[in-house]
Amino acid sequence: MSSSLATLDALPSIVDFYANYWNKRPFLVRNAIDQAVMDGLITPDELAGLSMEETARARMVSRKDWACQFGPFTEEDFNTAGKPPWSLLVQNVEQFHPDTATLLRAFNFAPRWLMDDIMASFSTKGGTIGGHIDSYHVFLVQGQGSRRWTIGREPVIDEEYIDGLDLKILKDPIDGNTVEVTSGDILYIPPHFAHEGTTLDDALTFSVGFLGPKLSELYDAYGQHLADHDALDHRYAGEGLSADSSGFILSIDAVETLRDHLSHSLSTPAFCEWLASFFTGSASEDTAQYSKRDDTLSLAAFTEALQARAGLIKPAYVKFALIPSPKGTYSLGFNRKTFDINDDALAVILSLMKEDAVTTNDTPALLDHLDLLFTLYNHQALEWH
Structure with a gap:
């Protein structure tokens, strides 16, 4: 099956999505989001206001020199942004703007427990952050305005970037499919597919990202969970050792016993319980976790x-x-x-x-x-x- 961009009449069914697109092939769906949802999305002025907040993660990219400036921003920053094309990107918008969060309901066919955040990006005409690849799945929902996207036909294995820039911009132009998107259109791009978007007129794009943890992150987090629960944190006591493991030698049996010791901790009910909690934490340390509400009820x-x-x-x-x-x-x-x-x-x-x-x-x-x-x-x- 080809991995180049597919154009679909509607968002795929759950079975079709995992069989043909998830981790496999990008697709485009025109006018995929209900207008009522589109009307409630954050506006450019509201996004600019959010980027001035201490709790928001925001950055501004200038196409002139690919400089990347981090927020919080001030009104003066926008007044001096000037005419060269620029882009404003704000992470975790769903946490600050509940009406924008309703966009997530369109993606119930995807694993929402893996959802990282909604990033909203506003860019002036000609704005772009260059050709790049992501390690996560992303659904690009076009808000106001229009953009031209080029999406690679195959995943990039050994990417090369332009030296000396704040951003990781691919060194070579993207060989792929080019499409123009307008309000309500959705592009799905699997991990490692190169893509570049250029604004045709002032535009707002919503990137719904799905990001899985690295193996090291899982080990670190579960190890901390075990350390926090002494009853689960069993010590290796050298069970089953023989003369083959005397001195400074670990026998094959000793290695297998240690492997089993680690594996056992992953096969207990405690691991499932921890995993459920792990995937519901925020990926951003800057995003406030839900605490008890101020007006708690009896x-x-x-x-x-x-x-x-x-x-x-x-x-x-x-x-x-x-x-x-x-x-x-x-x-x-x-x-x-x-x-x-x-x-x-x-x-x-x-x-x-x-x-x-x-x-x-x-x-x-x-x-x-x-x-x-x-x-x-x-x-x-x-x-x-």
Whole structure:
């Protein structure tokens, strides 16, 4: 099957996506996002305002010399940006602008537990950040304006970059397919496919990125989890050693015992529970984690509100991770915390994961899991609707 750009009539089904596109082939879908969602996305002026906040990760790129300046910015920075084409890029916009986060609901066919963030980029006519490759999957949703994209036909194996620049810009032009996109169009680009976008008129683009952890990150994070839970952090005591491992020699049996010692820690229920929590933490240290809300409710007040037919909804910017547990239950991860979910609670959680309002009128089982819902609400995983 060719890996060059495919043009589809609609976003692919779940089966089609993983069989033919995920990690395999880029695609383009025209007018793929509902206009109501497009109308709610962050505007260029709002994005500029967000880039002035201390908590936002923002950068500005000038095409003139490929200089990269980091925020927070001031009004003076925009006043002096001048006429040469420039681009403003802001990370984690879904955490600051809930209406932009609703864009994520279009990508339920993708593994949203791997979703990193929505980066919004505004660029003036001619603006670009050059030809580059990413180590993550990205869906490029065109907001206002139009852009011309060139996407490589094959993954890049040994990339070469221009020396002496702040940015990693590919040394050679991209040999690939060129398309123009307008409002509501979506481009999917798998990891390591070279791509370059150039603004045809002032434009706003939303990059929905899906980034998996490195093996070293998994080992480091799980090792810290074991260190934090002494009952899980078993010490190697030299089990099964023989004369073959005397002195400074490790026998093959000793090596295999150590390998088994490590493997055992990955086959326990504790690993699944940790993994559910790991994938729901923010990739950015600068992005605030969800803490208890200022106006926490008592269990009695929460129950009263729920019985009054108030709807509960999981906001699109809230990330869940649900994993079957070897114990026969499920582990629900949220904000680096884990909750044990039985089969009865599973139906309620699956309803909430659709990100539509759920009430006791349509889902009476809500009242059977008040402690769980109460805790999730007070930690800002759920909101009233």
